[in-house]
Amino acid sequence: MKIRILATTDVHGYISPYSYSDRKLCKQGLCRLSAHISRLRDEHTLLIDNGDSLQGSSLNYYHNLYEKDLIQPMAKALNYLNYDYWNLGNHDFNYGPDMIHQYINDVNATLLTGNAYEHGQPMGCEYAIHHFDDNYAIALIGVVTQHIPVWEKAEHIKDNAFEDAFDYVKRTVEKIKATEDVQGICVVYHGGHELHLETNEPTELLTGENLASKMCNEIEGIDVLIAGHQHRSYAVFVNGVATVQPYENAKNLGVIEWDLDTNERTVELLMADQEVDEELLNLIGPEEQRAQQWLDKPLGRLKEGNLLVHDPIDARIHKHPLISFINQVQLYFADKAQLSSQALFNESVGFNSEITMRDLVSTYVYSNTLKALRMNGKVLKEYLEKTAEYFDAEDGKVVLNRVFYDPKPMHFNYEMVDGLDYTIKSSNPIGSRIVEMVYQGKPVEETDEFVMVMSSYRANGGGEFDMVKNCEVVQDIQKDMVDALAEYILAHPVLEVDHEDNIKVIA
Numbered sequence: 235m236k237i238r239i240l241a242t243t244d245v246h247g248y249i250s251p252y253s254y255s256d257r258k259l260c261k262q263g264l265c266r267l268s269a270h271i272s273r274l275r276d277e278h279t280l281l282i283d284n285g286d287s288l289q290g291s292s293l294n295y296y297h298n299l300y301e302k303d304l305i306q307p308m309a310k311a312l313n314y315l316n317y318d319y320w321n322l323g324n325h326d327f328n329y330g331p332d333m334i335h336q337y338i339n340d341v342n343a344t345l346l347t348g349n350a351y352e353h354g355q356p357m358g359c360e361y362a363i364h365h366f367d368d369n370y371a372i373a374l375i376g377v378v379t380q381h382i383p384v385w386e387k388a389e390h391i392k393d394n395a396f397e398d399a400f401d402y403v404k405r406t407v408e409k410i411k412a413t414e415d416v417q418g419i420c421v422v423y424h425g426g427h428e429l430h431l432e433t434n435e436p437t438e439l440l441t442g443e444n445l446a447s448k449m450c451n452e453i454e455g456i457d458v459l460i461a462g463h464q465h466r467s468y469a470v471f472v473n474g475v476a477t478v479q480p481y482e483n484a485k486n487l488g489v490i491e492w493d494l495d496t497n498e499r500t501v502e503l504l505m506a507d508q509e510v511d512e513e514l515l516n517l518i519g520p521e522e523q524r525a526q527q528w529l530d531k532p533l534g535r536l537k538e539g540n541l542l543v544h545d546p547i548d549a550r551i552h553k554h555p556l557i558s559f560i561n562q563v564q565l566y567f568a569d570k571a572q573l574s575s576q577a578l579f580n581e582s583v584g585f586n587s588e589i590t591m592r593d594l595v596s597t598y599v600y601s602n603t604l605k606a607l608r609m610n611g612k613v614l615k616e617y618l619e620k621t622a623e624y625f626d627a628e629d630g631k632v633v634l635n636r637v638f639y640d641p642k643p644m645h646f647n648y649e650m651v652d653g654l655d656y657t658i659k660s661s662n663p664i665g666s667r668i669v670e671m672v673y674q675g676k677p678v679e680e681t682d683e684f685v686m687v688m689s690s691y692r693a694n695g696g697g698e699f700d701m702v703k704n705c706e707v708v709q710d711i712q713k714d715m716v717d718a719l720a721e722y723i724l725a726h727p728v729l730e731v732d733h734e735d736n737i738k739v740i741a
């Protein structure tokens with residue numbers, strides 16, 4: 235028997251194919267995958283989503299904030315497309331337990347996530363056996379990266395525990411092989427490959443966040459592995475395991491053809507390039523319209539010019555006034571801090587002279603809150619050294635360090651700090667690139683004390699900023715950054731930006 239698995243991952247609320255920043259038609263959104271799904275679907279096809287669907291798009295943001303008692307538009311879309319199985323991703327925990335419970339309740343597909351527990355009970359099933367007829371069946375195991383506590387607000391996951399995804403898959407595969415009569419095993423993992431897909435060299439620090447390579451290489455009996463979480467796009471065999479990671483925002487549909495008699499498999503990715511499914515678009519039409527109206531509401535205006543980002547690389551080499559402005563807002567809320575740190579995210583648009591919610595959500599694309607941390611000059615230097623890894627030097631010129639864009643863009647890990655002056659010499663070895671650090675006219679000493687405000691993601695050590703993990707939290711500002719920006723702008727309808735050219739990057 236030949237079966238087929240269709241997979242999406244990291245959909246992040248992208249149902250509509252129209253960009254939330256400029257309303258242009260793009261090759262993304264479940265509406266543009268729908269025709270692929272209908273064409274390929276038959277009684278021997280499974281449709282699976284691999285998590286991170288509840289958080290992300292402006293539609294989700296608006297809904298989760300203002301209309302959370304109504305059914306989540308993503309639940310409507312998953313049900314309309316008739317998904318068979320689904321998994322939780324790390325971002326699905328971003329809005330706390332009530333929201334995730336309601337979402338799980340509203341989605342009709344079977345939840346697989348077995349290694350996430352709540353009050354000691356698995357949130358999904360231990361594993362699922364899917365029968366195609368009396369003689370053919372496969373097992374499905376769903377797991378999520380166990381790193382959720384590294385990023386998530388403690389109060390959102392106070393009743394949860396996350397088991398090591400590798401250990402969970404290993405013992406569950408062994409159990410299935412010993413007790414079930416199936417022709418194959420498919421792992422659905424909201425986590426990605428930590429090693430290069432061909433050379434098996436590490437492509438990141440091996441923290442346990444991503445374990446798909448280890449699963450493919452070390453667990454006997456996995457036939458298919460659907461990966462996610464990294465926002466990468468690939469369809470390959472890793473140590474004989476057919477593995478696929480469809481791209482974020484429903485830009486790809488993963489397709490696995492699988493002959494259960496011979497175990498022959500093929501993997502490929504389809505693009506979100508089909509005719510828009512108007513029925514699906516109409517299904518979420520009223521919610522989408524209310525979100526669009528909210529996005530266009532003007533909040534305030536800049537006294538001069540705009541804060542649009544035209545050249546994102548230059549905006550990092552020469553700190554863009556947009557970053558100065560966000561740091562200014564962070565310092566307004568963190569009134570005990572002298573320093574503020576902010577990154578320019580991968581696809582941040584920036585602000586028009588009249589600022590709307592659309593500008594905010596297309597610029598501050600994550601749901602972070604703020605933390606102000608106490609640190610000494612030594613930790614501050616380590617922090618700046620970590621940011622300085624973003625650069626390299628080539629032929630006397632400043633260039634970007636390859637690991638920040640290959641295999642995936644991670645420009646969001648370059649932080650720019652306001653409140654002091656410093657110089658990065660990018661030709662120096664990593665760890666000794668900060669050649670000047672001056673606070674209020676004096677060189678920073680190792681024993682000097684500072685309070686620095688930064689995103690909750692960074693304050694928790696995200697992006698391998700381990701040096702801040704043990705810093706004392708002076709202020710924990712439980713306000714979503716988009717809300718903080720909106721609140722600041724409403725309180726200052728004519729905005730002046732305190733821009734300082736305080737960071738020098740030299741070769």
Ligand SMILES: [Mn+2]
Pocket residue numbers: 244286323325463464465
């Ligand atoms: Mn994601």
